[in-house]
Amino acid sequence: MSSTECRDLGRALCIITGASRGFGQTIARNMSRLVKPGSVLVLVARSGDDLRALQAELAESEAGRVGLVVECVVADLGQPDGLEAVVRRSQESFSEDLDHIILVNNAASLGDVSRYVKSFTNMAEVDSYLSLNVTSSLCLTASILQAFPQCPGLRRTVINITSLCALQPFRSWVLYCTGKAAREMIFRVLAEEEPDLRVLNYSPGEERSLHSSLASQSKTADPTIRKSFSDMFAQGQLLTCEESCAKLMKVLLDDNYTSGAHIDIYDL
Amino acid sequence: MLDYKSSSESPTPCNKPTKMSGKNTTNRKTLGRGICIITGASKGFGRALAHEVFHLLEPGSVLLLVARSGTLLQELKEEMQSFTDKQQLVVHCVATDLSTKEGVNETVKVARQEAVNEIDHVFLINNAGSLGDISGFESLTDLEKVNSYLSFNVSSPLALTAGILQVFPCRSGLRWSVVNVSSVFALQALPSWALYCTAKAARKMMFSVLAEEEPNVKVLSYSPGPLDTDMQEEIQRLTGLSYRLFPCQESAAKLMELLLDNNFASGTQVDFLEV
Numbered sequence: 077m078s079s080t081e082c083r084d085l086g087r088a089l090c091i092i093t094g095a096s097r098g099f100g101q102t103i104a105r106n107m108s109r110l111v112k113p114g115s116v117l118v119l120v121a122r123s124g125d126d127l128r129a130l131q132a133e134l135a136e137s138e139a140g141r142v143g144l145v146v147e148c149v150v151a152d153l154g155q156p157d158g159l160e161a162v163v164r165r166s167q168e169s170f171s172e173d174l175d176h177i178i179l180v181n182n183a184a185s186l187g188d189v190s191r192y193v194k195s196f197t198n199m200a201e202v203d204s205y206l207s208l209n210v211t212s213s214l215c216l217t218a219s220i221l222q223a224f225p226q227c228p229g230l231r232r233t234v235i236n237i238t239s240l241c242a243l244q245p246f247r248s249w250v251l252y253c254t255g256k257a258a259r260e261m262i263f264r265v266l267a268e269e270e271p272d273l274r275v276l277n278y279s280p281g282e283e284r285s286l287h288s289s290l291a292s293q294s295k296t297a298d299p300t301i302r303k304s305f306s307d308m309f310a311q312g313q314l315l316t317c318e319e320s321c322a323k324l325m326k327v328l329l330d331d332n333y334t335s336g337a338h339i340d341i342y343d344l
Numbered sequence: 345m346l347d348y349k350s351s352s353e354s355p356t357p358c359n360k361p362t363k364m365s366g367k368n369t370t371n372r373k374t375l376g377r378g379i380c381i382i383t384g385a386s387k388g389f390g391r392a393l394a395h396e397v398f399h400l401l402e403p404g405s406v407l408l409l410v411a412r413s414g415t416l417l418q419e420l421k422e423e424m425q426s427f428t429d430k431q432q433l434v435v436h437c438v439a440t441d442l443s444t445k446e447g448v449n450e451t452v453k454v455a456r457q458e459a460v461n462e463i464d465h466v467f468l469i470n471n472a473g474s475l476g477d478i479s480g481f482e483s484l485t486d487l488e489k490v491n492s493y494l495s496f497n498v499s500s501p502l503a504l505t506a507g508i509l510q511v512f513p514c515r516s517g518l519r520w521s522v523v524n525v526s527s528v529f530a531l532q533a534l535p536s537w538a539l540y541c542t543a544k545a546a547r548k549m550m551f552s553v554l555a556e557e558e559p560n561v562k563v564l565s566y567s568p569g570p571l572d573t574d575m576q577e578e579i580q581r582l583t584g585l586s587y588r589l590f591p592c593q594e595s596a597a598k599l600m601e602l603l604l605d606n607n608f609a610s611g612t613q614v615d616f617l618e619v
Contacts, residue, residue, distance in 0.1 A: 193558070202503060250502070261546075265541050336533065
């Protein structure tokens with residue numbers, strides 16, 4: 077008879093950005109099963125309909141039926157009012173019996189992967205990309221940490237969904253690589269600065285994932301990258317969001333990763 | 345906290361290039377007849393770069409010095425005047441704000457005007473940069489402040505580099521060099537320095553992607569070491585730390601040596617303290 081370890085992430089307030097679809101949606105579902113009753117999920121995205129559908133699904137689920145609270149914040153994190161709305165809802169949802177704050181910086185965009193560096197002459201386009209992919213995650217994290225300062229009995233975990241692209245340059249992917257490199261550094265600095273905070277830079281293998289490869293296949297300019305995606309797909313080397321998320325949850329539950337380090341699914 | 349390597353012995357005297365006296369220097373390496381663009385040229389490392397580079401440019405070359413201060417740029421131009429006149433080097437001061445698209449466009453426009461001359465080397469040094477708020481992570485809640493910082497330190501050099509690449513498309517016989525003035529903190533995380541580290545990491549990646557894409561463009565991320573600049577003065581004032589600083593001229597000379605030797609792999613980062 078095997079003993080099953082009953083592991084969970086505590087009674088948590090978990091904020092997930094980009095929660096309406098893709099990896100963020102998968103994280104929301106997985107988190108809901110790993111947090112104790114009385115926990116709160118704050119789901120953030122720009123798309124209200126998709127968020128509310130997810131909220132309804134989670135309310136109906138087992139977790140929902142034993143007391144998981146699911147809040148939706150329809151917000152553009154690139155706007156001050158959007159950011160404030162998330163912080164405010166999080167503060168309103170907090171109660172003293174919660175013992176874990178989890179912030180999942182997942183929202184991101186691919187950017188135009190059909191163009192090369194020499195085509196990015198429009199500064200506003202680059203600004204806009206960095207605003208969504210870098211600035212919003214930095215400011216949201218700083219605001220949440222300010223709203224929920226360190227205190228005894230309260231664990232705080234900050235997750236950044238990163239990528240191999242944070243470490244390795246890819247032709248025709250300048251915005252995505254630059255944004256991921258910038259984000260990963262933000263969270264590395266945070267880890268150095270706040271030793272009591274758990275900071276996880278998790279790379280879900282999305283550069284290969286089934287979800288993005290199909291989108292990328294038609295959009296990537298560079299023929300070598302296009303071919304390598306289709307080869308991986310043909311050889312069954314791509315992961316589903318679910319497989320990748322399961323590994324993320326295990327990393328969180330084991331809780332022995334080095335804060336700030338790049339944790340790649342393919343190394344686990 | 346700041347982990348600069350410091351040798352206990354005095355720094356190795358750098359081999360300062362001897363001033364060209366107009367003699368035939370075909371046995372010395374040069375940067376060719378080029379158009380050389382230096383951003384943040386009015387002070388500090390950028391100014392030192394201007395002083396180093398003009399010795400290495402052949403007659404007919406053009407030097408574009410870009411910064412906000414027209415006055416300081418003009419002073420710099422005058423400092424070099426007797427030599428640049430004798431060597432038939434044209435020096436343009438572009439007084440503009442590179443944190444704006446107008447500033448980037450203006451710089452590209454001036455470069456385009458100079459494209460009429462026959463040149464064999466385009467040489468862009470992305471040096472302009474700022475420190476940002478180093479008081480700590482929790483002071484970084486303001487979207488506009490962070491956006492504005494990233495715009496100047498990341499978007500601007502990307503847009504400028506793209507613009508200059510379009511003015512001078514790669515062709516055989518044209519040498520293309522891009523320098524990204526980087527930092528050890530593009531690779532190493534430093535507590536309280538989220539903005540600076542993030543921008544330097546972003547730039548390093550951006551220029552690495554460029555190196556991957558353009559085999560005919562030689563890309564160097566150069567970490568100049570801690571230098572005697574206004575930026576370092578500000579750092580030491582804010583942090584209360586005091587550590588050894590190197591003269592800008594020494595680091596600038598080292599960069600020129602690296603470029604002339606041309607032995608580095610495109611896209612890599614080289615650190616002044618390690619060469």
